[in-house]
Amino acid sequence: MIPACRLADLPRGEAHRLDIEPPVSVFHTEDGELFAIDDTCTHQDASLADGWLEGCAVECPLHASTFDLRTGAVGGPPARLPVRTHEVVVEDGTVYVRLSAAAPGPSPCVTSRPVRGLA
Amino acid sequence: MVGASLAGLSAARALRSRGFDGRLIVIGDEPHRPYDRPPLSKEFLAGTASEADLALEHDDEDLAAEWVLGTRATGLDGRARTVRLADGREFRADGVVVATGAAARTLPGTEGLDGVHVLRTLDDALALRAELALGGRLVVIGAGFVGAEVASTAYTLGLDVTLVEAAPVPLAGPLGEAMARVVAELHADHGVRLLCGTGVRGLTGRGRVQGVRLADGRTLPADTVVVGIGARPCVEWLAGSGLALGDGVTCGSDGRTGIPEVAAVGDCAEWYDPYAGGHRRIEHWTGALERPDLAVAALLAGGASLPAVPRPPYFWSDQYGVRLQFAGHADAADGVTVEEGALADRSFLAVYRRAGAPVAVLGMNRPKPFTRMRRQLAAVGI
Ligand SMILES: Cc1cc2nc3c(=O)[nH]c(=O)nc-3n(C[C@H](O)[C@H](O)[C@H](O)COP(=O)(O)OP(=O)(O)OC[C@H]3O[C@@H](n4cnc5c(N)ncnc54)[C@H](O)[C@@H]3O)c2cc1C
Ligand code: FES
Numbered sequence: 001m002i003p004a005c006r007l008a009d010l011p012r013g014e015a016h017r018l019d020i021e022p023p024v025s026v027f028h029t030e031d032g033e034l035f036a037i038d039d040t041c042t043h044q045d046a047s048l049a050d051g052w053l054e055g056c057a058v059e060c061p062l063h064a065s066t067f068d069l070r071t072g073a074v075g076g077p078p079a080r081l082p083v084r085t086h087e088v089v090v091e092d093g094t095v096y097v098r099l100s101a102a103a104p105g106p107s108p109c110v111t112s113r114p115v116r117g118l119a
Numbered sequence: 120m121v122g123a124s125l126a127g128l129s130a131a132r133a134l135r136s137r138g139f140d141g142r143l144i145v146i147g148d149e150p151h152r153p154y155d156r157p158p159l160s161k162e163f164l165a166g167t168a169s170e171a172d173l174a175l176e177h178d179d180e181d182l183a184a185e186w187v188l189g190t191r192a193t194g195l196d197g198r199a200r201t202v203r204l205a206d207g208r209e210f211r212a213d214g215v216v217v218a219t220g221a222a223a224r225t226l227p228g229t230e231g232l233d234g235v236h237v238l239r240t241l242d243d244a245l246a247l248r249a250e251l252a253l254g255g256r257l258v259v260i261g262a263g264f265v266g267a268e269v270a271s272t273a274y275t276l277g278l279d280v281t282l283v284e285a286a287p288v289p290l291a292g293p294l295g296e297a298m299a300r301v302v303a304e305l306h307a308d309h310g311v312r313l314l315c316g317t318g319v320r321g322l323t324g325r326g327r328v329q330g331v332r333l334a335d336g337r338t339l340p341a342d343t344v345v346v347g348i349g350a351r352p353c354v355e356w357l358a359g360s361g362l363a364l365g366d367g368v369t370c371g372s373d374g375r376t377g378i379p380e381v382a383a384v385g386d387c388a389e390w391y392d393p394y395a396g397g398h399r400r401i402e403h404w405t406g407a408l409e410r411p412d413l414a415v416a417a418l419l420a421g422g423a424s425l426p427a428v429p430r431p432p433y434f435w436s437d438q439y440g441v442r443l444q445f446a447g448h449a450d451a452a453d454g455v456t457v458e459e460g461a462l463a464d465r466s467f468l469a470v471y472r473r474a475g476a477p478v479a480v481l482g483m484n485r486p487k488p489f490t491r492m493r494r495q496l497a498a499v500g501i
Contacts, residue, residue, distance in 0.1 A: 050487035052494065061486035062435060062444075064405065077132075077408065078155070080177045 001089060001096040004036075010095060015049040015058075018097065022104050024086055025049040026095055027069055029056060035069035036086035036097045042105060043079035081105055120184075121192045121202060122218030122353075123147025125155070125404065126385025128175055130216040130411035131182050137412075137419055143184040144210055146202065148191040151241055152176060157404055159244040160268035161437050165275060166248065173241065192219070197361030197378045214418050216411070217357065217368055217376075217383040221350035221402060226260065228321060234328040235344045238265055247345065251276055255342030258282075258331045260319050262289035262303065264436045266347030271438040274311050281312040281339055283319060283331065295449040298469055298481050301462050305439050308465070352387045352400060365389055367400045372428055374414025379421060382414040394431055394478075395448055403434040431479075431496050441465050444486065446493040447479030455481075459488055468492065 002024075005016045010028045017025045023039035025048055033056070039048050046062040053059075057066045057075060065079035072082040084105065087098040120127040123145050131143055147153075154173040162168035187204070194203040195215065202210045223237035236247045247269075251257070257273045259266045262284035270280045282289075291299040306313040318334035322344060330338045352367035362376050363369040368383035370376055372391040376383055385407035389400040410429050433446040449455070452471035460467030460483075468488045471479035477496055482489030 046486065050490065052490050059490075061490040062442075064408075077129075077175070077177075 001098050004095045004097050007090055007093050007095050010034075013053055015051075015053065016095070017047060017049040023047070024097055024099070026088060026097060027053055027058060029053060029069070031055075034088040034090065034095065036088045037067060037069060037072055038083040038086075038104065040083075041065065041067075041079060042074070042081040042083060048083070120145040120216045120218055121147075121195075122220055122385070122387065123149065123186065123188060124153050124218065124220055124385070124407075125175060126220065126387075126407040126411055127216065127218035128153040129408050130218060130382075130384055130415055131184055133412040133415035134419075135182055137415060139415075139419065141213070143182060144187060144212070145184050146187045146190065146192055146204065146210070148189065148205075149240060149242075150189040152186070152188070154241055156239070159241065160238055160265050161272060163244055164238075164248055164251070164269065164272045166252075170241070192356050195357055195360040195362070195381075197381055200380050213380065215381045216414065216418070217354075217362075217381065217387060218385050218407075218411070219353040219356070219387045220407075221352050221386040223346070223350050224348045226319070226322070226346045226348070229328075229344075229346070232322060232324060232328050233326060234324075234342065235322065235346065237346050238269060239350065247343075250343050251278060253342070254278055256281070256340055257343045257345065258339050258341040259345045259347055260331065261285075261347035261349070262306075262313060262315075263347055263349060264290070264434075266345065267302075267306070267438050268436060269345050269347060270306060270311055271309075274309055274439070278343075281314065281341075282306060283317050283333065283339070284313065284315045285318050287316045289313075289315065293449060294445065294481060295452065295455055295471065295479075297455055298449070301483075302438075302443065305441060305465070309439050350386065350402065352389075354387055365398060369398055370414075371417075373417045374410060375417050380418070382418045384411040384414045390429070392432075393428055394451065399432075401432045403432055405433045431493075433493060442482075442484050442486065444482040444489045444493075445479070446489075447471065447477070447496045449479045449481075451478040455479075460485060 004026050010016050012028050012030050015025050015027045025039040026036045041060045048058050050061040051058045056069045059066045063078050066075035072085040084100045086100050089096045153175040158168050191205040193205050223239040229235045256279045259270050259282045262282045270282050273280050288299045320332045322328050323330040328344050330340045332338045367387050367389040370390045374382040386402045389398040392399040431447045436443040453473050455471045457467050458470045466484040468485045469481045470477050480492040
């Protein structure tokens with residue numbers, strides 16, 4: 001289990017990103033539920049923790065594909081692949097993530113990441 | 120569906136997800152299945168994305184549609200709802216969605232000169248990509264979003280790039296002058312020359328382009344020229360159809376036209392925009408993705424539904440590794456302030472307000488606060 005953050009530091013409606021490889025984010029919904037999914041959108045290189053949380057879904061901040069926090073399923077285009085979901089455990093006020101045993105998906109094809117400057 | 124790109128595909132998806140189980144015909148003049156255009160000036164042009172990466176359909180998606188590709192629609196009889204094709208075929212339909220998009224404007228008199236490109240289609244991008252691979256000097260005419268992205272990509276590929284822009288500041292219309300200046304500085308940050316307030320008189324060279332002659336008498340040597348002076352809506356084929364044509368097909372705020380069985384979506388349509396208080400043609404990907412669902416709902420309701428209101432326009436652009444995001448209407452604002460970050464860091468959030476209420480927002484590398492502000496944009500008329 002990987003410690004993520006203190007529950008008190010993750011208000012409802014917010015997300016916390018774990019900088020592991022691949023990154024994983026914990027979401028605290030308005031209803032008080034906690035979910036963890038892979039943080040990188042399966043379309044291109046966007047962080048879902050930067051997205052918009054609505055109910056049990058998060059909308060990607062770039063092109064608005066939504067992902068169901070409970071199943072990881074894509075709600076609409078342009079993303080085509082689901083994200084992995086992970087188990088969340090809270091013990092003594094600390095939020096932990098138990099990583100899924102599934103292999104990380106083909107992360108958004110390196111190929112379709114935005115062009116980075118040379119510098 | 121006439122037009123087999125993002126807006127046409129989104130309309131087809133919306134029809135199926137709203138329970139339409141009749142015959143669905145998608146007509147497109149390009150030979151390709153729907154593909155994504157934004158990467159054409161970015162990853163695809165840079166060579167880091169392949170043709171397969173551009174596909175807009177899912178691998179296991181089946182819309183049970185008939186795809187009539189590689190054939191141009193040449194006419195619509197609005198009353199009889201008949202679409203005529205260039206090859207003589209005719210399709211009669213209960214409903215028609217016009218999604219023919221836009222075509223790149225060309226520079227008159229440059230046809231037939233090698234080394235001169237526009238960028239709108241996959242075939243354009245393949246031709247330009249092959250030419251950029253040769254290196255050399257590139258002149259981009261027009262520093263709008265497509266021109267700026269081509270310049271940025273060509274710079275990363277190692278070409279010597281110059282942009283020529285007729286306006287004193289490029290993109291001042293969509294971004295407002297102050298922020299447009301900051302965005303234009305991205306070119307100088309990377310040593311890419313941007314000549315503003317400079318008209319183009321013509322191109323030099325026989326058979327192949329050699330230079331760009333400017334209105335001030337100078338000539339810029341060029342091995343390759345990209346003309347990025349905007350796009351015009353593909354609506355010529357609708358002459359005599361009974362549809363009102365302005366800057367594209369004129370529609371209500373949900374894509375309805377004057378003919379109840381015909382809707383228009385995407386880059387070919389000017390919808391009534393309640394935020395702007397007039398008709399606006401929005402040439403952004405997100406509009407072509409989201410709005411067809413509103414239009415299809417109106418079409419299926421047969422005019423019985425209340426007009427829905429689309430979200431304020433939103434677009435993004437990737438230049439020199441900087442992620443730009445913009446939403447709303449800059450021209451509705453009475454001022455703009457940087458509310459997070461700093462302009463000089465190329466990482467900031469600028470909010471355009473009118474009487475205190477946010478009406479537009481620009482983000483550079485700030486997706487999270489941008490998304491939050493985008494949600495708060497007020498519906499203020501201009
Ligand atoms: C190089 C480039 C980069 C872009 N980057 C961005 C970006 O970063 N962010 C953003 O928000 N937007 C971007 N856009 C804009 C975005 O791609 C468009 O808004 C979107 O493609 C519009 O979709 P559409 O389906 O309405 O029209 P189109 O994609 O233009 O498709 C219309 C289709 O209809 C076909 N057609 C035309 N006339 C006929 C006819 N008579 N009969 C049959 N078929 C016909 C056309 O050939 C075409 O296939 C970019 C566009 C380009 C060209
Ligand atoms: S990067 Fe998430 S939808 Fe495009």
